[in-house]
Amino acid sequence: MPAPSSTPTSACPSYAAVLQVPYARRTFAAALIGRLSYGMVSPAVLLAVVRATGSYAAAGTVMAVFGALAVLLMPLRAALVDRHGPRRALLPMAMLYGGLLCVLAAVTWRPGTPVVVLGAVAALTGMCAPPLGPTMRSVWAELVGDRGLLQRAYSLDGVAEELLYVVGPLAVGAVLGFAPPAAGVLLSAALIVTGTFAFVMSPALSGLRVSAGAGRGLRLTRVRGLLGPVVVAGGMGLALSAVYLLVMAFVEQRGYGEDAVPWVLAAVSAGSAVGGLLNGAVNWRMGARVRLSGAALGLGLALASAGFATGVWSLTVAVGCAGFFVAPALTTAYLLADEVAAPEARTQAGAWVNMAVNAGSSGGAVVTGLLVGRVPLGVCFVVAGVVAGGAGVVSWLPARGGWSRSSSRP
CATH class of the missing domain: 1.20.1250.20 (MFS general substrate transporter like domains)
Incomplete structure (x- = not known):
């Protein structure tokens, strides 16, 4: 393992610097x-x-x-x-x-x-x-x-x-x-x-460091300050799984061919890739908690705007804008999980965020399946946006009670 002094610093704001480690x-x-x-x-x-x-x-x-x-x-x-x-x-x-x-x-x-x-x-x-x-x-x-x-x-x-x-x-x-x-x-x-x-x-x-209790049985480590990242990850997973079903329903109701669905959903992935790369390239001055809430709110607003789409092109633009906030939100959630966890519990902290995304996705698919056909699609998009944005608001609340021992770190 190289010494920390050999690690490139953020003075070189490029992804090449990461791969040079x-x-x-x-x-x-x-x-x-x-x-x-x-x-x-x-x-x-x-x-x-x-x-x-x-x-x-x-x-x-x-x-x-x-x-x-x-x-x-x-x-x-x-x-x-x-x-x-x-x-x-x-x-x-x-x-x-x-x-x-x-x-x-x-x-x-x-x-x-x-x-x-x-x-x-x-x-x-x-x-x-x-x-x-x-x-x-x-x-x-x-x-x-x-x-x-x-x-x-x-x-x-x-x-x-x-x-x-x-x-x-x-x-x-x-x-x-x-x-x-x-x-x-x-x-x-x-x-x-x-x-x-x-x-x-x-x-x-x-x-890599291992837990000091190795060999004395297995138990999950409680990580203080992990609630915010987990809530945002769960809300994001729920909202995005809803979008996949809602896009398919939108295309069917408006009489577009099924071949339009992959192109609309591809806009989510494309927006996420662009947003993730830009987010990583910026030297942020604001704290990670603020960025996490902001990304969740941006995702929520973009999803809510998809409820007002009049055709497949406006829908594509709206979900593409929503995708722009996905990777930044998830990346920041992982950063915060790493920040609040002790070194010997880092894998668990990241796993909780990962689990929240996937659990939210499964729950979102079930709930959306029940709503489609009973509630107008525009309202469903707005509800998905409220879930994502609301998670961003909730993620900020624990900070008032002491986010973590390292909350001053960016």
């Missing part, structure tokens, strides 16, 4: 290989289960079980990494997860496997998903000593992760050109094991 390129590339698995696994498993059962209802149930356990147990798996270190915890986790993905591929390769068996295998698989994203952000915090440069590192990480969720489904589509969907599940298993092995073998991980 010793071991950064090697470690980040390995983590992205592993995390590409997560971009592929959901569509691959969904299609494989549909092929095996012939039932979309069964596939939805299996995916719900898989996703719920992967998301809700993430802080616990992150606590294992904090407790024992990535090499002792992350690699066995990835090998077990990859092996169970191979089992899932085997039982979905041909039709006929009972849904109960598929659900059981999916549940076990989701329980073991290694927290590569939170661990990589912990590594960034160790590699990069300068807070301004850490902001750039988190922004680069967030934009890259978002692109993985664009590339992943495309990779699954390419696999379907010559193999059954279960082959995509196998490829996902290979990526997670290969990427995790390369990641934990990086010299950058040799200096």
Whole structure:
């Protein structure tokens, strides 16, 4: 692990400065290989289960079980990494997860496997998903000593992760050109094991601190000041999942072709990428808590404005503007989580934010599904905006009671 003095500082406001940190390129590339698995696994498993059962209802149930356990147990798996270190915890986790993905591929390769068996295998698989994203952000915090440069590192990480969720489904589509969907599940298993092995073998991980209670049992660490980032992340996940369903309903109601949906939703990802890169490149003078609330409020206003869209082009502009605030909000939430956590609890802190995004997304999909058809779409967009913006307001409230012991840091 390099000494802090060798770390580039924010005097060089570029993403190249992040990648010039010793071991950064090697470690980040390995983590992205592993995390590409997560971009592929959901569509691959969904299609494989549909092929095996012939039932979309069964596939939805299996995916719900898989996703719920992967998301809700993430802080616990992150606590294992904090407790024992990535090499002792992350690699066995990835090998077990990859092996169970191979089992899932085997039982979905041909039709006929009972849904109960598929659900059981999916549940076990989701329980073991290694927290590569939170661990990589912990590594960034160790590699990069300068807070301004850490902001750039988190922004680069967030934009890259978002692109993985664009590339992943495309990779699954390419696999379907010559193999059954279960082959995509196998490829996902290979990526997670290969990427995790390369990641934990990086010299950058040799200096990561582990909990002083290693070996004395596992428990989640309470991180004071984490409520704000978690609330914003949950509200953002809920609002964005609502947008995906609302866009599809909007296109259907206005008589546009279904091929318009991907283009409208792509505006969210494009806006997020632009916003994330710009956010990381700015030397902010205002505190992170203010930026977090501001990004959440900006997201809420943009989503509410989508409720007044008169056509697909105005809708695209509105959701693209909303996307502009997504990556900055998430990046700032991770920065705050890192700031309030002790070094030996960084992975858990990031995992709570990650869990909040995904849990909010699942809840938002359920609530929006109940509202669409009963409430005008314009009102639904406004409600989604109020949820996102309201989370920004709520995230500010704990600051009055003592945000954290390090709240003066930017």
